[in-house]
Amino acid sequence: MGYRVINRDEYYRSGVYAHFTRDCKCSVSMTGRLDVTGLAAYSKRTGTKFYLNFLYLLCKTLNSRDDYRMGHIRQTDELILWDRINPIQYVFREDTETCTPVYTEYYEDYGRFYKEALRDIERGREGGYRLDPENHPNWFDASYLPWFSYDSLNIELPDGYLYFAPIVNWGRYREENGRLMMPVTVRMNHAVADGYLLSRVFGLLEENINEFTKE
Numbered sequence: 001m002g003y004r005v006i007n008r009d010e011y012y013r014s015g016v017y018a019h020f021t022r023d024c025k026c027s028v029s030m031t032g033r034l035d036v037t038g039l040a041a042y043s044k045r046t047g048t049k050f051y052l053n054f055l056y057l058l059c060k061t062l063n064s065r066d067d068y069r070m071g072h073i074r075q076t077d078e079l080i081l082w083d084r085i086n087p088i089q090y091v092f093r094e095d096t097e098t099c100t101p102v103y104t105e106y107y108e109d110y111g112r113f114y115k116e117a118l119r120d121i122e123r124g125r126e127g128g129y130r131l132d133p134e135n136h137p138n139w140f141d142a143s144y145l146p147w148f149s150y151d152s153l154n155i156e157l158p159d160g161y162l163y164f165a166p167i168v169n170w171g172r173y174r175e176e177n178g179r180l181m182m183p184v185t186v187r188m189n190h191a192v193a194d195g196y197l198l199s200r201v202f203g204l205l206e207e208n209i210n211e212f213t214k215e
Contacts, residue, residue: 001137001138002082002083003071003082003083003138004081004083005079005080006070006078006079006080006081008079011079013191013192016190016194017191019191020189020190020191021191024190025162026190027155027156027157027188027189027190028188028189028190028193028194028195028198029153029185029188029198030185030186030195030199030202031151031152031183032183032184032202033176033181033182033184034182034184034202034206034209035179036050036054036173036180036182037179038209038210039053039057039209039212039213040173040180042213049118051144051146052114052118053212054170055087055089055117055142056113056114056117057208057209058087058142058168058205059085059086059106059113059142060106060108060208061201061204061208062085062140062166062168062201063084064204065200066081067192067193067197068085068188068197069081069082069083069084069085069138070082070164070192071137071138071165082138084106084138085106085138085140085165086103086104086105086106086136086138086139086140087106087139087142088102088104088131088136088140088141089101089102089104089120089124090102090141090142090143090144091124091125093125093127099143100124100125100127101124101130102120102121102124103120103132103139104116104117140165140168141165141166141167141168141169142168143168143169143170144169145170146171146172147171147172148172149172149173149174149182149183150171150183151183152185153185154185154187155167155169162189163189164188164189164192166186166187166188166201167186167187167188168184168186169184169185170182170183170184170185171183184202184205186198186201
């Protein structure tokens with residue numbers, strides 16, 4: 001749970017940060033379609049779960065750049081940079097038609113992450129988990145919507161709430177012109193991200209998918 005405090009006067013986005021934390025508090029979100037043909041084939045070939053493989057690559061992507069690991073401490077009004085951010089998975093329960101939040105730690109080691117994330121899912125199916133942001137401040141929302149291959153999705157948070165963690169959703173992939181395309185939505189606070197930084201999430205995801213699945 002380590003972090004360092006950022007000097008806002010020296011922050012490379014200081015002007016933008018000041019504007020979007022004082023004058024125009026808002027978020028920015030983007031939905032794009034990722035080609036996951038290779039990742040689906042890899043998952044089938046290796047007998048692993050597509051969902052967990054994508055979650056691992058998403059975590060790797062968001063941890064690869066400082067901009068996606070920014071945080072805000074409300075009590076002291078400090079801008080911080082987390083050493084690492086981890087995903088909150090949402091496990092759907094058929095019996096109640098509700099989602100159970102599950103806190104999973106990100107590890108660079110794929111095998112370790114896969115094993116522990118799978119274990120967390122099984123625990124989530126048993127219920128009993130609750131949202132606990134106080135003890136999990138450096139976790140980001142990672143939510144899979146397997147029921148629909150959507151074209152757009154928007155998540156709103158109160159403008160005055162300086163929530164800097166990414167919120168990422170993705171839906172069911174579908175075939176388009178012989179390729180498997182999956183909708184992915186990324187939401188971030190405009191104080192720490194803009195259209196370029198959101199676009200880079202998609203570009204980095206594509207690079208990581210290609211690297212992960214190459215033979």
